[in-house]
Amino acid sequence: MSKILIRGAKVLGGEVQDVLIDGETVSAVGAGLSAEGAQVIEAEGLVLLPGLVDLHTHLREPGREDSETVLTGTRAAARGGYTSVFAMANTFPVADTAGVVEQVWRLGREHGYCDVQPIGAVTVGLEGKQLAELGAMHDSAAGVTVFSDDGKCVDDAVIMRRALEYVKAFGGVVAQHAQEPRLTEGAQMNEGIVSAELGLGGWPAVAEESIIARDVLLAEHVGSRVHICHLSTAGSVEIVRWAKSRGIDVTAEVTPHHLLLTDELVRSYNPVYKVNPPLRTEADVMALREALADGTIDIVATDHAPHPHEDKDCEWAAAAMGMVGLETALSVVQHTMVDSGLMNWADVAERMSFKPARIGGAEDHGRPVSAGEPANLTLVDPAYRGPVNPAGFASRSRNTPYEGRELPGRVTHTFLRGRATVVDGKLA
Numbered sequence: 001m002s003k004i005l006i007r008g009a010k011v012l013g014g015e016v017q018d019v020l021i022d023g024e025t026v027s028a029v030g031a032g033l034s035a036e037g038a039q040v041i042e043a044e045g046l047v048l049l050p051g052l053v054d055l056h057t058h059l060r061e062p063g064r065e066d067s068e069t070v071l072t073g074t075r076a077a078a079r080g081g082y083t084s085v086f087a088m089a090n091t092f093p094v095a096d097t098a099g100v101v102e103q104v105w106r107l108g109r110e111h112g113y114c115d116v117q118p119i120g121a122v123t124v125g126l127e128g129k130q131l132a133e134l135g136a137m138h139d140s141a142a143g144v145t146v147f148s149d150d151g152k153c154v155d156d157a158v159i160m161r162r163a164l165e166y167v168k169a170f171g172g173v174v175a176q177h178a179q180e181p182r183l184t185e186g187a188q189m190n191e192g193i194v195s196a197e198l199g200l201g202g203w204p205a206v207a208e209e210s211i212i213a214r215d216v217l218l219a220e221h222v223g224s225r226v227h228i229c230h231l232s233t234a235g236s237v238e239i240v241r242w243a244k245s246r247g248i249d250v251t252a253e254v255t256p257h258h259l260l261l262t263d264e265l266v267r268s269y270n271p272v273y274k275v276n277p278p279l280r281t282e283a284d285v286m287a288l289r290e291a292l293a294d295g296t297i298d299i300v301a302t303d304h305a306p307h308p309h310e311d312k313d314c315e316w317a318a319a320a321m322g323m324v325g326l327e328t329a330l331s332v333v334q335h336t337m338v339d340s341g342l343m344n345w346a347d348v349a350e351r352m353s354f355k356p357a358r359i360g361g362a363e364d365h366g367r368p369v370s371a372g373e374p375a376n377l378t379l380v381d382p383a384y385r386g387p388v389n390p391a392g393f394a395s396r397s398r399n400t401p402y403e404g405r406e407l408p409g410r411v412t413h414t415f416l417r418g419r420a421t422v423v424d425g426k427l428a
């Protein structure tokens with residue numbers, strides 16, 4: 001087995017140490033390490049993090065391979081510093097049976113540049129009418145623990161209650177796309193001043209907040225776990241904060257784009273800014289940053305949503321919702337949270353590796369950088385500054401809202417169980 005010596009990295013942004021990888025594990029961490037025959041990576045000035053974990057990725061395979069595949073999506077993930085991603089269920093066919101989740105899991109094992117854990121659908125066909133094969137998906141080779149109809153809301157309270165009751169039996173979690181459907185009929189963007197001026201259908205904050213309020217109460221009633229996908233409003237923050245103060249077992253995620261972008265960008269009518277949930281106001285963005293910093297929001301998740309060119313290069317009303325995010329997430333978090341002084345790199349490791357791994361049950365990921373642990377690691381150059389160029393993306397899609405924007409930080413190396421998947425910023 002090969003040996004790799006990472007020399008002089010700032011582990012979690014703190015103490016400068018050497019890290020020795022021997023085969024699939026970290027064999028030593030300390031100062032002045034040496035290893036005969038080891039490949040040496042000089043990491044002065046670089047930050048070493050545990051491999052990132054994304055609890056919310058759309059890989060599109062099976063069925064929409066024109067947008068993304070497990071291969072291209074995990075290549076993008078590796079480029080972004082990820083060693084594990086959770087693949088959402090809104091594929092074609094929907095991942096609502098043991099057979100489909102096992103297909104995605106096996107594709108990840110055969111072709112993935114990172115580990116792929118399928119997320120199972122809550123309801124058959126994402127239709128919100130009948131529970132899917134939750135137990136069978138959990139008992140399958142894929143071992144599904146996270147269930148979501150993401151892209152659609154489980155809006156029927158009885159169905160949501162039953163799902164929470166079902167997954168409680170094996171320690172699973174329901175990840176809710178909080179969107180009250182009647183309140184968002186015809187919605188095109190955040191409801192507010194900008195939507196009124198542009199004449200676009202408004203997407204009110206209460207459509208998200210009302211579902212979150214209902215679901216944390218259901219989780220409390222059942223005694224089960226609920227996870228809130230892509231939380232986007234200041235009001236949602238307050239509901240989650242209240243729920244946690246009551247001891248309700250709720251976790252929440254925020255996307256990088258909701259930490260940086262606002263609905264003012266929609267004035268351009270550029271469909272690259274069309275996303276679900278929509279970009280909100282500056283006040284919402286500031287509330288999300290503060291909530292991520294103080295732990296009310298538990299994790300950052302990308303909601304990586306690739307689309308082919310023709311689905312975005314069209315008029316606003318016809319455009320698909322979603323943005324790619326795996327290759328830019330860490331840079332956006334550095335820009336909004338680290339460089340602003342709201343968080344340090346140890347906090348980034350907690351929000352982007354340790355905690356998402358615990359929520360999703362990815363046991364070999366989100367582990368300490370210490371001897372005996374799996375060598376799932378990411379090296380980051382925080383001093384790098386440069387414009388985002390989607391032409392160089394590993395993803396099959398290019399629908400990024402950051403094209404041409406200068407962002408900090410660059411992943412130089414990613415290691416999956418000791419094997420380099422990214423070297424000097426390029427796929428290995």
